[in-house]
Amino acid sequence: MSGIYHEKQERMLCAKHALNNLLQRSVFTAEDLDSIGRQLSPANWLNQHKTPFLGNYDINVVMKALQDMSYTVSWFDKRLNPADQNFEEIFGFILNIPTAISVAFVNLWNGKHWVALRKINGVWYNLDSKLQEPRAIGTDQDVRKFLQDVLQKDGTNLFVVKPENPGVSDQPPS
Template sequence: MDSIFHEKQEGSLCAQHCLNSLLQGPYFTAVDLSVWGEKLDEEERVRMAESGEESEEYRNFLKQPSGNMDDSGYFSIQVISKALQVWGLEIVPYTSADERVKDCDPSKMQAFICNYQNHWFTIRKIGNQWFNLNSLLARPVLISDTYLALFLAQLKNEGYSIFVVFGELPPCTADEVIRLNPVVPPINNTPSCEEDPELQAALKLSLSQEFEEPANSEEEELQRALMLSLSCDNDEESNLRKALLMSMDNA
């Protein structure tokens, strides 16, 4: 994993770390993001001034701190979006009705940006494998395709805002290195659903929303496929399939 670019947490610059991990290089600094924050602040000031610079609403706006950045190094989703537009990238909420994300298979995407309580981090596919590039982690953490959807469901259940990244990411060395030399997951890299109560709760909540309506033929076929796959009960994916099947039965 040495080829993966992974910025460690410095101060409150998680937005910078998130963007650079996504792009796989030191593309942005706090100064760069501050420039975008100031531009957004000015655009908001101009819009507010249209109602009259003598209005109470405008004067109150000027007294408020910036909603796009602060002295700690925090930057808003608007700043992140503007920075990504430089690279022709777009972010769409994971829960959006946009056809690109509606009922999508997360493993078919290329990257996610997650936020909770002012902390930003990236989940990205590098080569043909997924990695959690959270700057609070000591190193990138491998996420299997099977576990990815459950991990996102857990984050959503915990209150995270999740955004899907669209557009062509810049080429990076790690893509080719990991494609040719896939990372081998360590034993027990990911806890099974039976051993992770938080993941079980997130999974049940997610599935209860997805299977409120009576099962149709496609869902029945999925259940039969999952039941058939349980004959191979020797790895992480088998454990996850068991949990999925049990949750669907309960639903």
């Protein structure tokens, strides 16, 4: 997977990792996302857009971060038919999937995990920060099937990311 940027999971910062993996470079830090959360709710002394002390940012922070980078974000759920999407206009996908942390069959935590999908050099990749390395999904048809399968899981949300300027390349920056 040489040449593909891939941040691995650290604490509960999957939103940061998903954003950076989608953008194929280190753009956002936890401090940047904290600042966006405070901008969204300046009257609150506690950042309402993340889990205290842990990260785990909500969709408002993810959307604002991407909007600040000149991307539009559209929300879908399992009612979406991925076959209806024009993949030529899509920069990538951000998934928010149900996840649980368990030890010895004891469920310790239920939550959501942010995952990025991006087409790089003509191939779609799963850039999940929990993976050891990016995982090739394949063609547009393969990612449609992947999305259909993922969207059937309860609680999964899909966010389609498109550039505001259609000339954005699918190539990672040099």
